[in-house]
Amino acid sequence: MSRAALLVLADGRFPAGGHAHSGGAEAAVKAGRISGAASLADFCRGRLHTAGLVAAALSAAAALGIDPVALDRAADARTPSPALRVAGRKLGRQLMRAARAAWPSAELDALGREFPKGAHQPVVLGLAARAAGLGPVDAAYCAAYESVSGPATATVRLLSLDPFDATGVLARLAPEVDRVVDRGVEAARRVVDEGVDALPAASAPLLEIGAEAHARWGVRLFAS
């Protein structure tokens, strides 16, 4: 296993479409729920322990070799908002393209054939990690970190927030990211024996509702 491969996959500049998505931050900024560094930290903490935890567990399970089709269905069931399901599959498709170019793999090819319009992003992320020779812990770290780094970067653009403050938010969340990864990987290991129902189903209703409203805006900076 190459430790550097993890850096390639986790790099915010990995060309997989994330730059056009705010992870719900744009809707939260407009609603006044994010107005500065402190409320960004609250938002990220909420997203980490809900959508982030689910994504981390899905990615870890995919990296362990659990059937990605079953995981994709599990992701659907854990994403009530149709707009977020569309966004998740779009990002999955974009990640698939980048991952296949970076780490060609028969498993990625098979998933691409199964879901030509995209599987859920965390599932593709887990398989990409597997193709890169990484393990479930690495996959979960990518997913959990992404769940907070996306909104933090987007908020810098949306609020002209001081980028040092936004990075400080991410740094202070690091110990919580560690714990979410532990929980996600533990759940993923249970899936091996118990099936996908062992995956967490933590949900953030405001993220789901905000995403539905956001998808109907006529003017917006981010796709989700």
Next chain:
Amino acid sequence: MHLDHNHDGRAAVSADARRPDGSRRALRIGLGGPVGSGKTATVAALCRALRDELSLAVVTNDIYTREDAEFLLREAVLPPERITAVETGACPHTAIRDDISANLEAVEDLEDAVGPLDLVLVESGGDNLTATFSKGLVDAQIFVIDVAGGDDIPRKGGPGVTTADLLVVNKTDLAPYVGSDLARMAADAKAQRAELPVVFQSLRSETGVADVAAWVRARLAAWAA
């Protein structure tokens, strides 16, 4: 792992000339340039000039709305299923250069839905003078500036002005009103671009988009050859 593995079949990633089914894909031409220079108007004029002789489609990259796509729809330059808008997360240059995945998918979906296509025009959201298209996304790029944006833009250069396959200086009809010196712009462009072509155009004149359309036809002939 085989990192030097050749891309074949469905693993084709971006610039490959063949589609997964083995057919030749459409020629992709990018149009970039500063805000308000006339990119969308040029795309609309190109569609009107070429739509009877070619199968074509358009991808727009708006910065924060679907305005450009909606303008093209309203003008009915092409049937709606041939126009797609990509959202760019406040960074149009990222979507055409650093992370082209959403644009590639838009192009491929258009080919799947309404293909076979001869030509796809990819319009960037209005950006700065350094915005250029990735070679993984387009085969050639047009950079559109206008005389009202300042006649020193060709002299200042920058990647768009210097390296685009075609530089279009738009709105020449406005030159007398804004005090722009077209001869000076032509000389500066020549100095920056050497042999690369430059077109001076006014979409309000009788010639309209004819010179740019002719350049596109020549690129298409070379692509199909």
